Amino acid sequence: MSKVLIIGAGAAGMYAAVAAARQGHQVHVYEKNDKAGRKLFITGKGRCNLTNDCDTEELLQAVKSNRKFLYSSFYTHTNQDVIRFFEENGMPVKTERGGRVFPASDHSSDVIRTLERQMSRWKVRLHLGAAAREVLTEDGRLTGLLLEDGRRETGDACIIATGGFSYPLTGSTGDGYRFARETGHSVTDLFPSLVPVEAEEKWVRDLMGLSLRNIELTVKDGKRELYRDFGEMLFTHFGLSGPVVLSATSEVGPRLKKGPLSFHIDLKPALSHEQLDQRILRDFEEQKNRQFKNSLGRLLPSRMIPVAVELSGIPPEKKIHDISREERRQLVRLLKDLTVTAVALRGWSEAIITKGGVSVREVDPATMESKRVKGLYFAGEVLDLDAVTGGFNLQIAWSTAFLAGSSIP
Numbered sequence: 433m434s435k436v437l438i439i440g441a442g443a444a445g446m447y448a449a450v451a452a453a454r455q456g457h458q459v460h461v462y463e464k465n466d467k468a469g470r471k472l473f474i475t476g477k478g479r480c481n482l483t484n485d486c487d488t489e490e491l492l493q494a495v496k497s498n499r500k501f502l503y504s505s506f507y508t509h510t511n512q513d514v515i516r517f518f519e520e521n522g523m524p525v526k527t528e529r530g531g532r533v534f535p536a537s538d539h540s541s542d543v544i545r546t547l548e549r550q551m552s553r554w555k556v557r558l559h560l561g562a563a564a565r566e567v568l569t570e571d572g573r574l575t576g577l578l579l580e581d582g583r584r585e586t587g588d589a590c591i592i593a594t595g596g597f598s599y600p601l602t603g604s605t606g607d608g609y610r611f612a613r614e615t616g617h618s619v620t621d622l623f624p625s626l627v628p629v630e631a632e633e634k635w636v637r638d639l640m641g642l643s644l645r646n647i648e649l650t651v652k653d654g655k656r657e658l659y660r661d662f663g664e665m666l667f668t669h670f671g672l673s674g675p676v677v678l679s680a681t682s683e684v685g686p687r688l689k690k691g692p693l694s695f696h697i698d699l700k701p702a703l704s705h706e707q708l709d710q711r712i713l714r715d716f717e718e719q720k721n722r723q724f725k726n727s728l729g730r731l732l733p734s735r736m737i738p739v740a741v742e743l744s745g746i747p748p749e750k751k752i753h754d755i756s757r758e759e760r761r762q763l764v765r766l767l768k769d770l771t772v773t774a775v776a777l778r779g780w781s782e783a784i785i786t787k788g789g790v791s792v793r794e795v796d797p798a799t800m801e802s803k804r805v806k807g808l809y810f811a812g813e814v815l816d817l818d819a820v821t822g823g824f825n826l827q828i829a830w831s832t833a834f835l836a837g838s839s840i841p
């Protein structure tokens with residue numbers, strides 16, 4: 433039996449604790465907050481999208497950084513294993529659009545409660561309000577932990593499960609990166625990811641709160657296309673947000689840090705330019721004597737109309753029957769390519785995840801043990817791993833945590 437010290441009672445820390453305790457180890461979890469799972473509590477808008485019910489190859493495809501590293505952990509502990517864990521321990525789940533899995537109760541607190549119950553069932557000692565200050569090593573081997581209050585804890589193994597930098601108010605303040613560096617590991621550049629973007633154009637702010645479904649977003653660097661996807665987006669007081677925009681940042685975020693990118697919104701992706709032109713022509717024929725500004729009700733949400741009218745360059749009071757073919761085409765181009773200049777990523781306090789982290793080259797993918805320090809393991813967001821939205825980031829936390837917890841000899 434080993435004495436295992438785990439830093440962080442988030443998703444990865446608690447899951448690793450149960451896995452290690454089930455192997456018969458004596459497990460201690462140190463959490464700096466006075467509650468476990470503060471970030472878990474706010475996941476999925478309070479409902480916790482805990483995994484995605486797709487096959488393992490699709491899980492891997494959703495991973496944006498270091499996909500290959502996750503091969504072992506995703507195949508050793510799959511999304512079905514995660515679902516089984518929660519269901520067998522009294523928390524039924526349900527699957528929604530896009531394979532997103534949630535607790536049947538719609539309460540993230542049930543995920544936390546299930547983990548807490550399992551920890552206590554397996555006699556894990558959870559120390560709340562106990563921040564780790566330093567990871568102690570000797571001759572390339574883990575020896576223990578120094579806590580903020582000056583106490584020293586000896587141990588045979590330690591799992592760093594401190595999360596990343598995002599939403600620092602939940603306790604994830606990047607301590608794990610420091611522990612990694614201090615014990616001889618490298619940490620790659622860190623970026624807020626799955627994060628809203630700030631826009632240059634003033635009209636974007638006029639649309640604050642407007643959400644658009646079924647749009648196609650293309651992100652370009654000059655003429656070069658960097659990203660394209662369908663989905664839902666949201667205008668905010670500073671720029672753009674919503675699922676498709678957040679997902680785009682997991683691809684283009686590091687590039688956007690260096691300078692502006694153009695976000696092209698196709699408001700009518702199901703129609704070609706020609707089809708949209710025909711559709712507008714039909715609408716116009718039925719309202720020939722109306723003013724242009726009063727003619728777009730069937731085409732656009734009402735809040736969007738004044739902005740579209742202004743950007744189209746067509747005089748608002750112009751009668752429909754006076755609108756030229758070229759003006760109509762101009763309107764088609766606008767609706768198929770509403771362009772927003774993204775100038776910056778929003779900060780850590782709005783980022784769903786951290787892109788970058790402890791270099792996976794220094795960690796064994798089959799056990800999550802450090803290649804530099806014997807007995808030291810990493811799990812969850814602290815590693816240089818990230819995925820798109822849909823339950824995939826928590827699956828990374830569960831799978832890597834399971835592997836770490838169950839690999840300790």
Ligand SMILES: Cc1cc2nc3c(=O)[nH]c(=O)nc-3n(C[C@H](O)[C@H](O)[C@H](O)COP(=O)(O)OP(=O)(O)OC[C@H]3O[C@@H](n4cnc5c(N)ncnc54)[C@H](O)[C@@H]3O)c2cc1C
Pocket residue numbers: 439440441442443444445462463464465468469470471472474475476477480481482483562563564565593594595596598599602603604605606607608783784785811812813814822823824825826827829
């Ligand atoms: C708003 C929001 C919504 C999200 N929704 C989803 C979703 O629905 N589905 C999904 O898959 N992912 C979602 N995510 C991402 C997901 O929450 C993270 O990927 C996941 O929580 C990472 O787990 P972790 O255990 O590695 O880190 P965390 O959950 O961040 O846990 C780390 C823990 O370590 C503790 N800690 C840090 N430093 C110390 C220290 N020095 N000593 C002691 N304790 C310490 C922290 O207090 C914290 O409790 C969301 C993220 C956010 C911000």
